Amino acid sequence: MSIQIFNTLTGKKEEFVPIEAGKVKLYACGPTVYDSSHLGHARMAIVWDVIQRYLRFAGYKVTFVRNITDIDDKIINRAKELNIRPDQLARHFLYEFWQDMYALNVAPPDIEPRATEYLQQMIGMAADLVKKGKAYESGGDVYFDVGACPDYGKLGKKNIEDLKSGARDQVRSQDELKDVKRNPVDFALWKSAPETETGWTSPWGFGRPGWHLECSSMIKSVLGETIDIHGGGEDLVFPHHENEKAQSESLHDKPLAKYWMHNSFVNVSEEKMSKSLGNFKTIGDLLREYSADTLRLFILQTHYRNPIDFSPEAMNAAKQALMRLVRAALLADAEENGSGFYPSKHYRFDQKAAEAYKNDETITEFHKEFVAAMDNDFNTAVAVSHLFGLADKIAASKDTAQRQLWAKALKDYSGILGFTLADTRKVVDRNSTEQVLALLLQLRQDARANKDFKTSDLIRNELAKAGISVMDTAEGPTWEKT
RNA sequence: GGCGGCAUAGCCAAGUGGUAAGGCAAGGGUCUGCAAAACCUUCACCCCCAGUUCAAAUCUGGGUGCCGCCUCCA
Numbered sequence: 001m002s003i004q005i006f007n008t009l010t011g012k013k014e015e016f017v018p019i020e021a022g023k024v025k026l027y028a029c030g031p032t033v034y035d036s037s038h039l040g041h042a043r044m045a046i047v048w049d050v051i052q053r054y055l056r057f058a059g060y061k062v063t064f065v066r067n068i069t070d071i072d073d074k075i076i077n078r079a080k081e082l083n084i085r086p087d088q089l090a091r092h093f094l095y096e097f098w099q100d101m102y103a104l105n106v107a108p109p110d111i112e113p114r115a116t117e118y119l120q121q122m123i124g125m126a127a128d129l130v131k132k133g134k135a136y137e138s139g140g141d142v143y144f145d146v147g148a149c150p151d152y153g154k155l156g157k158k159n160i161e162d163l164k165s166g167a168r169d170q171v172r173s174q175d176e177l178k179d180v181k182r183n184p185v186d187f188a189l190w191k192s193a194p195e196t197e198t199g200w201t202s203p204w205g206f207g208r209p210g211w212h213l214e215c216s217s218m219i220k221s222v223l224g225e226t227i228d229i230h231g232g233g234e235d236l237v238f239p240h241h242e243n244e245k246a247q248s249e250s251l252h253d254k255p256l257a258k259y260w261m262h263n264s265f266v267n268v269s270e271e272k273m274s275k276s277l278g279n280f281k282t283i284g285d286l287l288r289e290y291s292a293d294t295l296r297l298f299i300l301q302t303h304y305r306n307p308i309d310f311s312p313e314a315m316n317a318a319k320q321a322l323m324r325l326v327r328a329a330l331l332a333d334a335e336e337n338g339s340g341f342y343p344s345k346h347y348r349f350d351q352k353a354a355e356a357y358k359n360d361e362t363i364t365e366f367h368k369e370f371v372a373a374m375d376n377d378f379n380t381a382v383a384v385s386h387l388f389g390l391a392d393k394i395a396a397s398k399d400t401a402q403r404q405l406w407a408k409a410l411k412d413y414s415g416i417l418g419f420t421l422a423d424t425r426k427v428v429d430r431n432s433t434e435q436v437l438a439l440l441l442q443l444r445q446d447a448r449a450n451k452d453f454k455t456s457d458l459i460r461n462e463l464a465k466a467g468i469s470v471m472d473t474a475e476g477p478t479w480e481k482t
Numbered sequence: 483g484g485c486g487g488c489a490u491a492g493c494c495a496a497g498u499g500g501u502a503a504g505g506c507a508a509g510g511g512u513c514u515g516c517a518a519a520a521c522c523u524u525c526a527c528c529c530c531c532a533g534u535u536c537a538a539a540u541c542u543g544g545g546u547g548c549c550g551c552c553u554c555c556a
Contacts, residue, residue: 011486031556044556074554157485158552211554233556238485240555263556264487267549273556301495301505306488307549314494317506324505327520373496373503381496385504395521 003058003375005229006305008237008260009155013377018228019258024060025223026052027257029215029232029240030112032069033093034078037100038280039295039310040266040273044233046296047263047304047378049106049418051231054374057416066109067218068094071116072211076198086198087116100283104292105418113218115209121217122209123202125251126189134250138180140192140205146185149246155260156238160185187243189213212243219256220248230257234264234305263304273310281310293326293419294319300380300417321388325414328391329421331400331407353412356405363409366390370413380417387414437468441477444470 003016018024028048031041052064070090079089101108115122126142129135135144146152146160153160163185188210193199195206219227225248232241241260248256266273273280286295298318302308357363366386373382387410394406414421428436440459447455460470469482 029556032554037556040556042556047556072554156551159484163484163552234487235551235555238551239553265550265556297505298494303496306495309494311494313506317494320507321505379496381505382503385496388504 003055004377005259005261006377008262011157014259016259018060019226022059022061024055024062024229025227026055026062026064026229027215027219027223027227027231028064028066028109029236030066030068030109031097032072032074033090033097034072034075035093036282036284037097038266038273038282039286040233040280041097042100042104042283042286042295043266043299043308044263045101045106046104046299046418048231050300050380050416051229051261051378052109053107053416053418054378063111063223064109065111065113065218065222067215068097068112068114069211069214070094070114071198071208096284100287103287104283104295105420107418111222113222115214115218118214118217118221119200119209121221122213123190123200125213125217125220125247126209127203129189129247129251132251134247135189136182137204138182140207141180141188142190142204143181143186144189144243144247144250145182146187146246147183149250151249152185152246153242155245156242158238158242187212187239189247212240213247215240216244216248216256219244220252225252225256226254227257229259229261231261231263234262237262264307267307267309290315290319291322291422291424293421293424294322296418297322297325297384300384303377303379303381305377323425325387325391325410325419326421326423326425328394329407329411329414330423331394331404353408357409357412360402360405360409362390362393362406366409366413374416383417387417437463437479441470441479445477 004013005016006013026048028044031037048064048066052062055062071086075086075090079086082089126135129144130137130142133145134148135142152158153163190202190204190207190209190213192205192207199206199208219230230241230244237260245256268280290298294315295318298315299308301318301321357367366389369386369389370383373379373386376382390406390410390413394403394410397403397406411421440463444456444459447453447459463470463479464482467482468479470477470479
């Protein structure tokens, strides 16, 4: 059985057949770095992380590209508000994004191009489109001529006539562009800008590229004219991906991507979580309350094409559930327990483990179910349910060697979904540490008051061994790390 | 207004024709100085109506409710 992928373009599940046997070119739209990332971005990142991990597990040589939009109006406007340069703002939030991804155990993409690195390619592409008669220059701007693209609207299932008349809210802003655009739905490949702003020189004067152009250019430069899978959040279907597709395909006369995949959103109180609604929690906020594995379980328990409603109750349910997996995996490998993150470690099994798994009936059965679930359009919800099934078997088994093997399998297969199953139960925060030490110092004071110096010295000496130095000061006892 | 999606136990959530995965919570039990944890166990006929079929949560039609996209957005 091969991998089935739901293709947004056709609206159906299709058998995945890569363009070149054994290889997958995968491109996912990454963030615009103008603000902190929230749970919705975490979902996008985790979903694509799992897809690329699974494709590697399935034996494909994957080239996973995720771009960074580090120049656009949002960045420029925000930078203006903060009175810093746009590139400073972008760098700040890019660093933060990387930190978030690392903390979430999201494996880095193979290639991570940034828009600002591909200006010449974008300009070149816009020029080529003009040359080919698919785009036109108008007052320093360059617009893509949607009328010259018969397929336009296919991906987003839009009808050009509807777009012209239906987009009521859009009409006002279109008024001012009436004289420059031939057709209201034409979109900018290049926008002129005052030379005092961030921009680049082009054949049409000083300005900036249109947003959609960057992905088209980077895909072409990094992966080629046609890729296997192109994805992103479902809000990107239209217009972003529609426009990318129109540009690239008009220029190359071949499909931009064979499969289009889109993940659904995270809602809060049944409303989309988004920066513009301001109802979001940042990834940093969430990671202070929940582990990366908990967040990942919360996300992967729902199929990627269905919306998730965020709630503290659901998060806590995931937290409790995760502990069952963590406990079951404890036997796997003592040295790994509690060692924190080890990002990207589980791309693939080592061959020795894979051989051992093949000889075990339970794991073979589990493997079949797990793979069947993942092959079915990356149904992580079902895959996860099989992890729980294996965890139950581990708990019920009396045979230690068997339990260890199963536990290792549990950890390895969980790794395909990006779980670390690190045991964080004994990771104590600073607040707890201080309370515990305060208690010990109190017990020591009580002992000293009773002239029980044996006990008081025991406490101080043992704490010293643990790297805590106790000092008696005029204000009472205190401690510091040695 | 146009387009698309969803509606499954107290909650979250799989399941696209053969008779309801999984998780949380809750009840019962084992263990236990107390408490907690752990482990075992119990718990649904799938929004409404009509139809197709030997057989439907799953297909068709209608209804109701909710959500998303059409403008920046993962």
